[in-house]
Amino acid sequence: xxxxxxxxxxxxxxxxxxxxxxxxxxxxxxxxxxxxxxxxxxxxxxxxxxxxxxxxxxxxxxxxxxxxxxxxxxxxxxxxxxxxxxxxxxxxxxxxxxxxxxxxxxxxxxxxxxxxxxxxxxxxxxxxxxxxxxxxxxxxxxxxxxxxxxxxxxxxxxxxxxxxxxxxxxxxxxxxxxxxxxxxxxxxxxxxxxxxxxxxxxxxxxxxxxxxxxxxxxxxxxxxxxxxxxxxxxxxxxxxxxxxxxxxxxxxxxxxxxxxxxxxxxxxxxxxxxxxxxxxxxxxxxxxxxxxxxxxxxxxxxxxxxxxxxxxxxxxxxxxxxxxxxxxxxxxxxxxxxxxxxxxxxxxxxxxxxxxxxxxxxxxxxxxxxxxxxxxxxxxxxxxxxxxxxxxxxxxxxxxxxxxxxxxxxxxxxxxxxxxxxxxxxxxxxxxxxxxxxxxxxxxxxxxxxxxxxxxxxxxxxxxxxxxxxxxxxxxxxxxxxxxxxxxxxxxxxxxxxxxxxxxxxxxxxxxxxxxxxxxxxxxxxxxxxxxxxxxxxxxxxxxxxxxxxxxxxxxxxxxxxxxxxxxxxxxxxxxxxxxxxxxxxxxx
Numbered sequence: 001x002x003x004x005x006x007x008x009x010x011x012x013x014x015x016x017x018x019x020x021x022x023x024x025x026x027x028x029x030x031x032x033x034x035x036x037x038x039x040x041x042x043x044x045x046x047x048x049x050x051x052x053x054x055x056x057x058x059x060x061x062x063x064x065x066x067x068x069x070x071x072x073x074x075x076x077x078x079x080x081x082x083x084x085x086x087x088x089x090x091x092x093x094x095x096x097x098x099x100x101x102x103x104x105x106x107x108x109x110x111x112x113x114x115x116x117x118x119x120x121x122x123x124x125x126x127x128x129x130x131x132x133x134x135x136x137x138x139x140x141x142x143x144x145x146x147x148x149x150x151x152x153x154x155x156x157x158x159x160x161x162x163x164x165x166x167x168x169x170x171x172x173x174x175x176x177x178x179x180x181x182x183x184x185x186x187x188x189x190x191x192x193x194x195x196x197x198x199x200x201x202x203x204x205x206x207x208x209x210x211x212x213x214x215x216x217x218x219x220x221x222x223x224x225x226x227x228x229x230x231x232x233x234x235x236x237x238x239x240x241x242x243x244x245x246x247x248x249x250x251x252x253x254x255x256x257x258x259x260x261x262x263x264x265x266x267x268x269x270x271x272x273x274x275x276x277x278x279x280x281x282x283x284x285x286x287x288x289x290x291x292x293x294x295x296x297x298x299x300x301x302x303x304x305x306x307x308x309x310x311x312x313x314x315x316x317x318x319x320x321x322x323x324x325x326x327x328x329x330x331x332x333x334x335x336x337x338x339x340x341x342x343x344x345x346x347x348x349x350x351x352x353x354x355x356x357x358x359x360x361x362x363x364x365x366x367x368x369x370x371x372x373x374x375x376x377x378x379x380x381x382x383x384x385x386x387x388x389x390x391x392x393x394x395x396x397x398x399x400x401x402x403x404x405x406x407x408x409x410x411x412x413x414x415x416x417x418x419x420x421x422x423x424x425x426x427x428x429x430x431x432x433x434x435x436x437x438x439x440x441x442x443x444x445x446x447x448x449x450x451x452x453x454x455x456x457x458x459x460x461x462x463x464x465x466x467x468x469x470x471x472x473x474x475x476x477x478x479x480x481x482x483x484x485x486x487x488x489x490x491x492x493x494x495x496x497x498x499x500x501x502x503x504x505x506x507x508x509x510x511x512x513x514x515x516x517x518x519x520x521x522x523x524x525x526x527x528x529x530x531x532x533x534x535x536x537x538x539x540x541x542x543x544x545x546x547x548x549x550x551x552x553x554x555x556x557x558x559x560x561x562x563x564x565x566x567x568x569x570x571x572x573x574x575x576x577x578x579x580x581x582x583x584x585x586x587x588x589x
Contacts (some may be wrong), residue, residue, distance in 0.1 A: 050171055050251075050264050053205065055267070068191055070171060076174075081099075081187060100138070107135035110135065116194060116197050119192045126187075149165075149190075150188070152164045163217060202214075202215060208279045208280065211280065212232065213226050214278075216273070216276070218240070218274065227449065263276060264276065264277050296508075338354055396449060400419070411452075418445045419449065426477075430478060436474045441478055442480055442481045447462055448462075457497070458497070458500060463502045479513060495522065497518075511581055516568045516572035518568070549577075
């Protein structure tokens, strides 16, 4: 993994991919940017079109109201109306009836001149009979509702619209300033507008699903909508009331119950009315969804191209290069049986062929020297195995004889089995390497035999091998000779309380096997000589076995591994075996 990360940081593949992305990504970003600019322009045009539609309708609506108001103003000078209101005593029944009919026809003509007019009403509150004349019903008495309407007429005679009982009236006109207390004006002319027709006109804005339009006067709490939907109306009324204080015309996004609406509105300073339309955003720009799909197609296609380019670069450049680098790593670690193949006719095939020739030549050149060294080490191991100490043999038999004489049959059988296992392992020549579990078991057998012999002088502390290290392959006879050295040399002069300890410790990528005693059988000068002999700086003498162990461990686990000897914390000799596990794993791989 570490090698892959290094190759990624320094490799050609990363540079090729980076160069390709530097070229492709700006093109993709420019395309996406142009698309977004185009989409924004189209959305802006749609918004401007809707806003223009509102402004156009509002302008025509106000022109129509001004025309109706002009007809209403002309009606003030009507001869028949003024006679009925101001000179009723000069008219006989016939003249009065004719005047009322003529007035009603004129009111009806005004009503029929616009679809927005529901009725034209003339109220005569100062007349003796308190009558009213309407375009729809003609002559009738002023009712309580009419009186209530009169009480709600604004004081300003030129107010553009009036709202009462959720009814919309064009401004009330009279020849005099109307006074609600004295009722001094002889007549009042009112034009009531029909909400049905206004709502019908507002429906022209409902060009989208779930859209709607409203006409409202925030000062008089008048609110007319094409779609009776309180879920939308209440937040919309609040929103428009806040917005028109800041901006008279505009549009904005309003979210209601998790649903986004585009709201367009306009406030008329002339009439103080607000016209607004609300459209669900997803339906308003639904026609642009196809262009969004094309953007996704463009983006996905660009991503596929990047992936295909990356894959082809990885397959045809990076992967062969990685294979070549990995093969070099194996050669560096001592594996000269590497052979790599390449099935494509390109430059890498030539490189691989030259690499194979190089490895073959290297293997041929070092084969003789390397194998001769191995054979020499194996010969030393064979010699070490054949050097069975006769003192150990007959001392073991004497110990067994003593146990049998004392009728200690259980321990006798166990001791005899241990002796047999020990000599079987020592004389077996099947393999030069064994599992660490087998090597530790043999060393434990030897240590227990010696502990039985010297049970009155010393004791044994032998730790269990951690299970995760049992299957490590190690050279044979690397641990038992060190234990033998502790008994024969370290504790040679110890008469009591001697201790031999065997411990296993792991740290980072290293495994340590420590054999230590608390004896004083070796002086500092002897310890220095021992260390020199292990490192190969002195004659081998009688400890050829320890040197052999040191060299075989270094050959197996690398130059950072081996054997070292030093004074322990208990004052005795401590011998430590170091094995680089990472090196062992690479060799296995």
